[in-house]
Amino acid sequence: MSSPALVRHPEDNMPATAALPEAVRAPTVTSPATPSSFGTLALRWYRLNQGRLRATAIGVTSLLAFLLVWHLLTTYRVVFFVRFVNVPAPLAVYASFTKAIHDPHFLMHIVLSCRRIFIGFSLAAVVGVPLGLIMGRFKLVHEVVFPVAEVLRPIPAIAWVPMAIMLWPTNEQSIVFITFLGSFFPILVNTLHGMSLVDPVLVRAAQCLGARERSIFREVYFPASLPHIFTGLTVGMGVAWVSLIAAEMISGQYGIGYFTWEAYSLVQYADIALGMIAIGVLGLGSSLLIRGAGHLVMPWRSTR
Amino acid sequence: MSETLASEPKGHIEVTNFSLSYDSIEGPVQAVTDTQIHVNPGEFVSIVGPSGCGKSTLLNAVAGFLKPTTGIVTVDGERVNGPSAERGMVFQQYSLFPWKTVRENVEFGLKMRGMPRSQRERAARTLLGLAGLEAFEKHYPEKLSGGMKQRVGIVRALATGPKVLLLDEPFGALDAQTRVIMQQILTNMWQRLKISVLFVTHDIDEAIFLSDRVYCMTARPGSIKAEIPIPLERPRQQSMMMSSEFLALRRGLMSLIREESLKAMGGEINDMGMQGLNIELHGHSLADVI
Numbered sequence: 089m090s091s092p093a094l095v096r097h098p099e100d101n102m103p104a105t106a107a108l109p110e111a112v113r114a115p116t117v118t119s120p121a122t123p124s125s126f127g128t129l130a131l132r133w134y135r136l137n138q139g140r141l142r143a144t145a146i147g148v149t150s151l152l153a154f155l156l157v158w159h160l161l162t163t164y165r166v167v168f169f170v171r172f173v174n175v176p177a178p179l180a181v182y183a184s185f186t187k188a189i190h191d192p193h194f195l196m197h198i199v200l201s202c203r204r205i206f207i208g209f210s211l212a213a214v215v216g217v218p219l220g221l222i223m224g225r226f227k228l229v230h231e232v233v234f235p236v237a238e239v240l241r242p243i244p245a246i247a248w249v250p251m252a253i254m255l256w257p258t259n260e261q262s263i264v265f266i267t268f269l270g271s272f273f274p275i276l277v278n279t280l281h282g283m284s285l286v287d288p289v290l291v292r293a294a295q296c297l298g299a300r301e302r303s304i305f306r307e308v309y310f311p312a313s314l315p316h317i318f319t320g321l322t323v324g325m326g327v328a329w330v331s332l333i334a335a336e337m338i339s340g341q342y343g344i345g346y347f348t349w350e351a352y353s354l355v356q357y358a359d360i361a362l363g364m365i366a367i368g369v370l371g372l373g374s375s376l377l378i379r380g381a382g383h384l385v386m387p388w389r390s391t392r
Numbered sequence: 393m394s395e396t397l398a399s400e401p402k403g404h405i406e407v408t409n410f411s412l413s414y415d416s417i418e419g420p421v422q423a424v425t426d427t428q429i430h431v432n433p434g435e436f437v438s439i440v441g442p443s444g445c446g447k448s449t450l451l452n453a454v455a456g457f458l459k460p461t462t463g464i465v466t467v468d469g470e471r472v473n474g475p476s477a478e479r480g481m482v483f484q485q486y487s488l489f490p491w492k493t494v495r496e497n498v499e500f501g502l503k504m505r506g507m508p509r510s511q512r513e514r515a516a517r518t519l520l521g522l523a524g525l526e527a528f529e530k531h532y533p534e535k536l537s538g539g540m541k542q543r544v545g546i547v548r549a550l551a552t553g554p555k556v557l558l559l560d561e562p563f564g565a566l567d568a569q570t571r572v573i574m575q576q577i578l579t580n581m582w583q584r585l586k587i588s589v590l591f592v593t594h595d596i597d598e599a600i601f602l603s604d605r606v607y608c609m610t611a612r613p614g615s616i617k618a619e620i621p622i623p624l625e626r627p628r629q630q631s632m633m634m635s636s637e638f639l640a641l642r643r644g645l646m647s648l649i650r651e652e653s654l655k656a657m658g659g660e661i662n663d664m665g666m667q668g669l670n671i672e673l674h675g676h677s678l679a680d681v682i
Contacts, residue, residue, distance in 0.1 A: 287487070289487045292481070292483075293488075293489075295457075295475040296475040296476065296549075297480075297552065298501055298505055300504075303504055307500070311491040388490055388532040
């Protein structure tokens, strides 16, 4: 993993093309390797990463299988309770994808959605994390804020759409507000949970090393809660996308959710699937970003 | 470092008329009652007793985590009313900060004191060197063995140059081999730093092997049942644990604790097994009686 140059052992290219049985048989194929240093290194690397390679191979295979099933269902226009008559084929979606990436309108939809996510989610993190930390540390704040939060929390962000339109002067602001609401509660609740699990012995250890309230907060409570804060951020990011797409479909102009809905209104079926896949890829990308940030911020956990 | 290696022994602990109770639905519960203990400057004192007797409670009161219901705790004449870096503490669960490297853990107390980074890094390296941990300074605690973790715990508690080191069953989670090595390391550090140590354990051998004096507590509500001086010469060797002197002390302490443990079990077991082990103390210390 650390030296990509050595990674390209012949068998290792397999995940892109080979089918599952190939991956399972691989270990026995490699055992009579030449004793040259490159060969042994590559073999050792292969042994160490066997599990991960296997998972990658299976993952790629299963994605390909999904595409194949999709292709077959749409080519033969299967109707079996579910109707695949109007569903676009993967190749049609690919065609509309190649067209869309040269279309500044499509890119603008994506950029706008990302901007809304960025602003809404960042605001939720900037408000939710400190509020959770303070609520976890100061009982009175918890007692005051918690009941209100508990009443508002079960309201889905979509149910806020009419209220948001009344509250905010522009459409853009109300969409960002809904995105904010969607991610705010998971972030708050998980931060609070993290605070409640901080080991009191660590607090005592800090105290008898001379730490005062502020230092304990910074050096113990905050880092101890970080794993849960990041759980909150990951969940919050997911809900942010859910809320954003719903808001865009209902009240938007522009945005990838709007694009998807508009495609339906304009009877451009391939674009519906394109919009959906774009949403999936963006959601996946943003949660990968958060996970990466988590590894950066919590180096003591990423060595596991 | 000159501060931590001062030659004058320090850390006179005095606990007088101490009792501690807490409220429960059935009314106040006495955890520790009518207890006096003291630790002379530079002395190594252990507290042993049956489980649940309040020995950890007593230690936590000296640390400043618990307020005595009656009585006072002083260290070098100053009353204890909260935790402070003057009283270093080592916990059974190590309680190292998982998000800090070994060196950052050791530096923590110095950082809290406002020591500049380069200075505290140097101090931490020196201390880690003494404990044979310099190769691990950049590791996170999770990667260390139990014995290494506890060495870091001890070094961390000593880094600020406390007057007193308090240890709450520090080696309870370690295997027998590691335990012996850790006892040696602790003894070495204690002799070098000339601070006083209050050591809570349920391991009688450990208490005798390490201490100048051992307090034995009664079953709940805990109080001091006996005070046993350990006249074994220093430096102590592993071989002393087979000496008749050691074994006599061990036998005496064992029967004291056995008596209390049985009491704590509420007479479920009759005293058949206790025959011949009853020792009348009448205010004498055990060593005089044997």
